[in-house]
Amino acid sequence: MVQGGAVIGTAPKGTTLLTFDGVPVPIAPDRRFLIAFDRDARSSALLVATLGNGEQVRHALTIGPRAWDISRLDTLPKYPVPRPEFERLRAPELAQINAARRMQSDSQGWRQQMLWPVTGRISTLFGSQRVYRGEPGSYHSGIDIAQPTGTVVLAPVDGVVVLAAAKPFTLEGNLLMVDHGAGLNSAFMHLSRIDVRVGEHVRRGQPIGRVGMTGRATGPHLHWSLKWRDSRIDPLLRAGPMPAAS
Structure with a gap:
């Protein structure tokens, strides 16, 4: 278990409530569950399973740091849009994103092995960050994969579309978000085209x-990010090594 990672586990038989650092975690009928660790997660966490007889099973987790x-x-x-104007544009966009993240589906995609939505050169890794004269900027919340505009983007696992931008967002451009169930969702940014609609079940x-360079982008690429609740996850840890070019 490491920062930016996720774990699928099985709750003890008879569990009626499972909490992760005090917050309830959904348990599937087969007792499977998902938890994840943010990029800046602390070194420890606690899972507590409460059984039907009131007994508690506690499991301390150690979360490894990453460089x-x-x-x-x-x-x-540098801000291409003046700051007050940016904040005016950004507020309704963030409202849409946050509303989409609150949407929960019964998708079972969270159980599946993820495939890469696009294969190619990884141009920016998850978690990378710039520090400007001692002031940290926001870290990179996903993975950037360089590919030409028009390259087909695939669903990494099953899910339900919760946001399909009607027009490009200031930063993300044409933004698509898919819920995979159990609190896990994907975001696909800078698309040249979105081929699915809100509410659609994807496989x-x-x-x-399609890959593009809409929004704040210096070249055509796919930005793919994963989030479990409020924790940002490294897609590389879920999809595995990038396949070699054929």
Whole structure:
């Protein structure tokens, strides 16, 4: 277990309530469950299963640290849109994103082995961060995969579409979000085209859009991010090594 990772486990027989650091975690009928650890997760966490007879089974978890790619710059960040104007544009976009993340489906995609939505050169890793004159900027919340505009993007696992941007967002461009169940969701950014609609059930390997460079992007690529509740997850740990070019 490491920062940016996730675990699928099995609750003890007879469990009526499972908590992760005090917060209830859904348990499937077969007692399977999902938990994940944020990029900046602390070194320890606690799982507590409460059984039907009131007994509690406690399991302390150790979360390993990771070394992130940190760039220290003697400059200030550049904002292509003036800050007040950016914040005015951003507020309704964040409201849409947050509303989509609150949508829960009964998808079982969280159980499946993830495939890469696009294969190619990874141009930016999860967790990388720039520090501007000692002030940390926000870290990179997903993985960037460089591919030409128009490259087909596939659903990594089953899910339900919870957001399909009607117009490009300021940062994310054409944004698509898919809920995989159990609190896990994917976001696909900078798309040139979105090929699915809100409420649509998608299957692992199904085409869902096309690579682009809409929003804040310097070249065509797919930004793929994963989130479990409020924890950001490294897609590389869920999908495994990038397949070699054929």
